[in-house]
Amino acid sequence: MSHEALPEFVEATAAKFGVPGVSVGVWADGREVHACHGVTSVDDPLPVDRDTLHLLGSVTKTYTATALMRLAERGRIELDAPVRRYVPELVLADEEAASRITVLNLLNHTSGLDWGVIADTGEGDDALAGYVAEMARLEPIGRPGDRASYSQAGYNLAGRIIEKVTGLPYERAVASLVLKPLGLSRSFFAPSDVMTRRFAVGHDRGEDGTLSVARPWRHWRADNPGGGIASSVADQIRWARFHLGDGRAQSGDRVLSAGSLRRMREPTVALRAGSPGDALGIAWFLRDVDGVTTAGHGGSANGQFAELLIVPERDFAVVSLSNAGPDGIPFNQAVVRWALQSYLGVDDHDPEPLPYDDARAREIVGDYENDAMTFTVTTEGTGLRLEVLIRPEIRATANVELPADHAPFDFGLLPGDGDEYVITGGAFRGQRGFFTRDAGGAVVGVDLAGRLFNRVSPAPA
Structure with a gap:
């Protein structure tokens, strides 16, 4: 594959989706190549380059997990130990769960914690401690270890473990454990560090198609362990190469053992529906794509989106950063799909849904929710539609501007008896999920992108 084809594809695809600024990086055949296009902001445009900082959202979770793996290698924590060994003040709505959740449960999303609490606990060094106190009102979605359900709260709690064990604020601890040893010189948490360098802002597309700058640029500090880092595409390729390697930094210094890196990519819990993966390792979503095993993580911030994927058996990585929602x-x-096909000959495509079935549709139509969002399934003619919205009471009482909601999406059920589905239109095309049933066979929940929504309205008679 000619590396010269990458910039052409990136420019054409950014134009197709109307994204103002993008940064893409590929590591293949022992060579690093970048393709950057567009501007940092429609209001104050500067060219995007390989050093431009983008918010990575949940890709940050790979940093939090790696920092904890370093602490585990040093004997400072045990992954199978209860969280309360390190955060004894933890209080949850379910006392038994609070006593049973382990560090590993946080890292592979099997804690039984719901998505998270929306709480601005300030910008001081006590922000995470305040967030953990707010978790007392977080209802469980299941018992620890029973199933995977993506939890921002779990990773913020993992960040608090890092603080308690190191005696440092989370951001300083991660800089010491990960960023500085690996030479990630353009990766930051603090807005004061970011604002002195070129950085991208997020954008939202209005109903008339016009892009506007998304505000705030980032949310509260307490969300940093699960989604707060800003980084460049060049640093992300360096990060990917570390996870593809033997645990040494490019300087040659040992940062983590090769065994610990491999352990992060070994399945710890199976996932259904294949999206965002077939299994979870430690932080990484693991997926078989056309016969090769990939490890990856996506992320979203306010109008900014990130995707990082590595293929260890082929020493390959691709990073894509974009600054418009939902088109990013x-x-x-x-x-990512073009890079897999062009460099590795690996074909990643969406499954074909079944024709519309009215009887099956009646089983799933209704309202579902978790602690932060609602999920509504309706029928449109002879098709199914879903709509995911921030819960209205949260939007009404939030003291910050929240991301815009997006239009409903068409979806279809997939073959088999697993109640799986795939989104067939819109920005989330290709996302897969599944419905869950109780012992009597009634549909009681739905998963999307690893997040559980419980049913709150019965199916029509």
């Missing part, structure tokens, strides 16, 4: 999501997906 299909842009990133298109880039």
